Amino acid sequence: MNDVYLSIGTNIGEREDNLRLALRLLAEQVTIETVSAVYETAAVGFTNQADFLNIAVHVKTALSPLAMLDVCQAIENELGRVRTIxxxxxxxxxxxxxxxNENMNTERLILPHPRMYERAFVLIPLFDVVATQSEQLTKARDIVMQMDANTEGVRHVLQQQSIPSWLK
Incomplete structure (x- = not known):
């Protein structure tokens, strides 16, 4: 089984419900090991929009990296994601x-995620769910240790919950 770490975010509609629905759909395809606490952050890039709720998820799967990407994109499509801006x-x-611990660089997928190390809203939840050590996680941990969550705009809004409570 492969260890995969995901970041899930939402800023439209009932944000907590969106996270819950995404996790339910994800659980149909993979084994969810751990879900982080929920964090709220201001938008990055295009900033004239609502704040995001973000979580990190550790899953186990037999899927290949590209098959896992297909699952993620199918969930986005099912929940109504529109890619405009x-x-x-x-x-x-x-x-x-x-x-x-894979490194991959294809047109469809780059691993580790190319902007992961620049984003407190990704790294802080990630450390709620890490189960193993790797070169990528050591680098990420060193970056997080230098961050101040408050100045990075990451606000803890909901405690970590058990997997069954997310899937209700």
Whole structure:
């Protein structure tokens, strides 16, 4: 089984419900090991939009990296994601951060996620769910240790919950 770490974000509609629906759909395809606490952050890039709720998720799967990407994009499509403005508002966004310790650079997928190390809203939730150590996680941990969540705009809004409570 492969260890995969995902980032999930939403800033349109009932944000917590969007996270819950994405996790339910994800659980139909993979085994969810851990879900982070929920964090709220201001938008990055295109900033004239609502704040995001973000979580990180550790899953186990037999899927290949590209098959996992297909699952993530199918969930986004099912929940109504429309890709119009880069870094714009979205009902749901699922990104693969890490897939085992693999490095990959294709037109469809880059691993580890190329902007992961620049984003407190990704790294802080990620450390709620990390189960293993790797070169990528060590680099990320070193970056997080230098961050101040408050000055990075990451606000803790909901405690970590058990997997069953997310899937209700």
């Amino acid at each position: 880069r870094w714009g508002p979205r009902v749901i966004d699922l990104d693969i951060l890490l897939y085992n």
